[in-house]
Amino acid sequence: MRTTDGVLAANRRYYEAFEAKDLDAMSDLWERSDRAICTHPGWATLEGWGPVAASFFALFQGGQQIQFVLTRERAIQVGDTAWVSLDENLLGDQGGVTVATINIFVRGSGPDGWQMVCHHGSVVQAGRHAGP
Amino acid sequence: MRTTDGVLAANRRYYEAFEAKDLDAMSDLWERSDRAICTHPGWATLEGWGPVAASFFALFQGGQQIQFVLTRERAIQVGDTAWVSLDENLLGDQGGVTVATINIFVRGSGPDGWQMVCHHGSVVQAGRHAGP
Numbered sequence: 001m002r003t004t005d006g007v008l009a010a011n012r013r014y015y016e017a018f019e020a021k022d023l024d025a026m027s028d029l030w031e032r033s034d035r036a037i038c039t040h041p042g043w044a045t046l047e048g049w050g051p052v053a054a055s056f057f058a059l060f061q062g063g064q065q066i067q068f069v070l071t072r073e074r075a076i077q078v079g080d081t082a083w084v085s086l087d088e089n090l091l092g093d094q095g096g097v098t099v100a101t102i103n104i105f106v107r108g109s110g111p112d113g114w115q116m117v118c119h120h121g122s123v124v125q126a127g128r129h130a131g132p
Numbered sequence: 133m134r135t136t137d138g139v140l141a142a143n144r145r146y147y148e149a150f151e152a153k154d155l156d157a158m159s160d161l162w163e164r165s166d167r168a169i170c171t172h173p174g175w176a177t178l179e180g181w182g183p184v185a186a187s188f189f190a191l192f193q194g195g196q197q198i199q200f201v202l203t204r205e206r207a208i209q210v211g212d213t214a215w216v217s218l219d220e221n222l223l224g225d226q227g228g229v230t231v232a233t234i235n236i237f238v239r240g241s242g243p244d245g246w247q248m249v250c251h252h253g254s255v256v257q258a259g260r261h262a263g264p
Contacts, residue, residue: 035208037217037234042257045204045217045232072177076167076249078238081213083250085169085177100177102169102234102252106210117208118215120234122254125174 004075007082007105010114011075014103015068015088021060027053031108031115039120041099067091080107082114088121098124136207139214139237142246143207146235147200147220153192159185163240163247171252173231199223212239214246220253230256 010029017025030036032049039045040059046052069089076083081104088099101121108115142161149157162168164181171177172191178184201221208215213236220231233253240247 037206039232039234039254041254043232043260044230044256045219045234047204047206047217072179074169074179078213079211081210083236085179085250087177098176100171100175100252102171102177102236102250104215104234104236118217118234120232120252120254122171122173122252124176128175 004077004082006112007075007077007084007114008073010105010110010112010116011073011084011086011103012070013111014116014119015070018056018059019067023053023056023060026056029110029116031106031110031117033117035117037118037120039122041121041123045120081105087124100124136209136214138244139207139209139216139246140205142237142242142244142248143205143216143218143235144202145243146248146251147202150188150191151199155185155188155192158188161242161248163238163242163249165249167249169250169252171254173253173255177252213237219256232256 013029034048036049036052037045037047038052046055071087071089073086083102083104085102088101090097099121104118105114106117107113145161166180168181168184169177169179170184178187203219203221205218215234215236217234220233222229231253236250237246238249239245
């Protein structure tokens with residue numbers, strides 16, 4: 001098992017919880033503290049678990065079913081912190097879009113031993129994609 | 133001195149280097165390694181110091197003078213890693229824009245004892261700004 005397997009598993013849990021619109025699973029994954037921050041594509045940064053949880057609640061109420069295909073996943077671990085950079089390729093009702101993303105985790109009691117403290121995604125504009 | 137003063141100082145160096153179009157200062161600040169990653173607003177994520185440096189070189193060649201006003205700066209430190217979330221308020225030739233940003237640093241030999249390993253900024257869309 002690679003050192004970063006745990007954090008990559010935690011990272012995948014985020015997308016499973018999102019696809020399943022499972023607020024409990026999302027709540028288990030996140031560090032429910034003031035330092036939790038989340039920047040959805042085009043949004044201002046939400047600070048603290050309250051506003052972050054409320055945003056997922058609102059997003060999960062929406063009718064649209066989102067499916068993520070994850071590419072370019074890369075995990076870096078330094079002590080009790082790790083971050084995963086990846087592309088979220090979203091397959092939705094309105095066609096595909098790529099969201100460049102960074103997720104930060106700290107060691108904790110969450111599933112896989114890691115808890116999410118930061119999610120930041122931003123849509124990659126046409127013509128700004130990386131090579132093949 | 134608060135524990136996070138060093139990383140906040142390192143964070144400000146990024147913007148000073150950007151405003152001064154100083155590639156040497158940017159190079160001193162960043163960890164010049166494969167794990168350096170950078171996502172400029174709307175861009176795909178650049179991986180490794182080579183592509184990251186090339187992007188700053190290209191941006192600095194541009195004629196536009198950018199001035200940053202930083203708000204909502206918040207630093208979190210966990211061991212030898214720290215991250216700073218903030219809003220970059222850009223005052224440019226084409227009016228103002230707010231860029232929600234996360235910067236990640238690791239302890240190192242850079243100025244202020246920290247080196248940048250990740251920068252990710254995304255434009256906050258109208259109507260998505262945080263309260264007052």
